[in-house]
Amino acid sequence: MANDTNDENANSQNGADEVVTDTTGTDDNADDTQSGAEPTVAELLEKNKKLFERAKKAEGFEKQPDGSWVKKNKPQTAQNNNSQQSQQTSPSSVDVDERILKANGMPDELLSQLKDVAALRKISLIDAQKDPLFVAVKSQFEKEEKHKAASVGASRGSQGVQVKKTLNTPGLSRDEHRKLVQG
Numbered sequence: 001m002a003n004d005t006n007d008e009n010a011n012s013q014n015g016a017d018e019v020v021t022d023t024t025g026t027d028d029n030a031d032d033t034q035s036g037a038e039p040t041v042a043e044l045l046e047k048n049k050k051l052f053e054r055a056k057k058a059e060g061f062e063k064q065p066d067g068s069w070v071k072k073n074k075p076q077t078a079q080n081n082n083s084q085q086s087q088q089t090s091p092s093s094v095d096v097d098e099r100i101l102k103a104n105g106m107p108d109e110l111l112s113q114l115k116d117v118a119a120l121r122k123i124s125l126i127d128a129q130k131d132p133l134f135v136a137v138k139s140q141f142e143k144e145e146k147h148k149a150a151s152v153g154a155s156r157g158s159q160g161v162q163v164k165k166t167l168n169t170p171g172l173s174r175d176e177h178r179k180l181v182q183g
Helices: 002-013 027-034 040-057 076-089 093-103 107-119 132-151 174-182
Strands: 059-065 070-072
Touching: 027 059, 040 059, 093 174
Parallel strands: none
Antiparallel strands: 059 070
């Protein structure tokens, strides 16, 4: 036993792999310690080698025939699918601009005109608002809206309902009065 400890110290001083002992008390170690024999250095080195291989495989490495470890490449299709999904989930700048303009009260008819101008000039919707073509379309749209608002609904008293004249209506002319009596 003292001899094994000297061997381990000599190996660690010479730059060899460190020996890690398992202190979890697994079944195979329990049998060895009960019989009084401790695991040999060779057994410990073999366990360490197996644990190292498991760790490397878990990290995505692959063991080469010459004993070196090389990181596995991820499949290209998985990377392409991930990039497509991220593009689909993130809203485009056109959608964001459109939502901003709608939130600011732009009507849908005017927004469709703005989209056409932006596509024609190949600029964003926000920048297309300053384009002279859109400014002209917007002013024409606003004039039409103002005209519609001005001609909508007259006041309640004007020409909506005609009052029927009777003999008791004040201010009747002589001709109007004769028509009512004869008529």
